Amino acid sequence: MLMHPPGAAALSPTTTTADDEGTPVSVKIRERLNAAKKRFNANDNIAEFIEPGELEQLLDEVTQKMEGVLSSMVIDTERDHNTDNTARRVAKMYVNEVFRGRYVRPPSITEFPNAEHLNELMIVGPITVRSACSHHFCPVIGRVWIGVMPNEHTNVIGLSKYARLAEWIMGRPQIQEEAVVQLADLIMDKTQPDGLAIVMEASHYCMAWRGVKDMDSKMINSVMRGVFLKDPNLRREFLALIPQRKS
Numbered sequence: 182m183l184m185h186p187p188g189a190a191a192l193s194p195t196t197t198t199a200d201d202e203g204t205p206v207s208v209k210i211r212e213r214l215n216a217a218k219k220r221f222n223a224n225d226n227i228a229e230f231i232e233p234g235e236l237e238q239l240l241d242e243v244t245q246k247m248e249g250v251l252s253s254m255v256i257d258t259e260r261d262h263n264t265d266n267t268a269r270r271v272a273k274m275y276v277n278e279v280f281r282g283r284y285v286r287p288p289s290i291t292e293f294p295n296a297e298h299l300n301e302l303m304i305v306g307p308i309t310v311r312s313a314c315s316h317h318f319c320p321v322i323g324r325v326w327i328g329v330m331p332n333e334h335t336n337v338i339g340l341s342k343y344a345r346l347a348e349w350i351m352g353r354p355q356i357q358e359e360a361v362v363q364l365a366d367l368i369m370d371k372t373q374p375d376g377l378a379i380v381m382e383a384s385h386y387c388m389a390w391r392g393v394k395d396m397d398s399k400m401i402n403s404v405m406r407g408v409f410l411k412d413p414n415l416r417r418e419f420l421a422l423i424p425q426r427k428s
């Protein structure tokens with residue numbers, strides 16, 4: 182280890198990093214979240230607390246911990262070539278793919294003023310969504326329909342943008358009921374419509390692969406905002422316009 186004279190050490194640019202060298206990056210991120218009194222549940226996005234370069238370190242940390250899980254499951258990752266890189270693959274899948282919506286900032290969406298003064302019910306869907314349940318980290322795969330009732334002040338976003346927003350919300354360990362509420366809050370915030378309706382229908386693989394092993398059950402839930410709450414006719418119109426939800 183290099184020793185600095187006390188005065189020189191204080192000026193050295195490496196002094197601060199030497200301090201927290203060895204501190205897992207997850208601990209540093211967690212400290213920032215706690216200092217800001219921010220929640221970091223499985224389905225919360227924590228991107229603003231991650232500094233540039235730290236996601237790579239987090240990936241390394243998760244890889245190490247996954248190696249520990251495989252080791253505790255008594256899997257010989259040294260001689261079993263099928264699993265010798267599994268810890269890294271699983272870490273990448275979690276951090277960079279299926280739970281990416283926790284770690285990256287929201288997709289940039291350009292909103293346009295509603296120049297055409299659209300004020301008719303618009304329905305987007307089905308949008309295929311992929312997530313995992315917070316309880317078992319088993320896949321949740323399904324479809325979402327979004328009904329928007331614009332007014333002249335509503336921002337207009339491109340159709341494909343709804344799918345990108347849904348992908349960001351679903352790319353976290355989720356609870357279906359909370360996922361649709363998060364998606365509704367986000368779309369309300371971005372577009373400010375008079376009303377918003379979301380229906381999500383999904384298969385939960387924790388019910389198919391394990392547990393009751395029921396292959397066919399699906400969970401359907403919905404969230405209604407604004408005029409969809411007040412106007413039963415509009416609600417009926419939206420639900421009638423969703424194509425037959427057949428698997």
Ligand SMILES: [Zn+2]
Nearest residue numbers: 314316317387
């Ligand atoms: Zn589950």
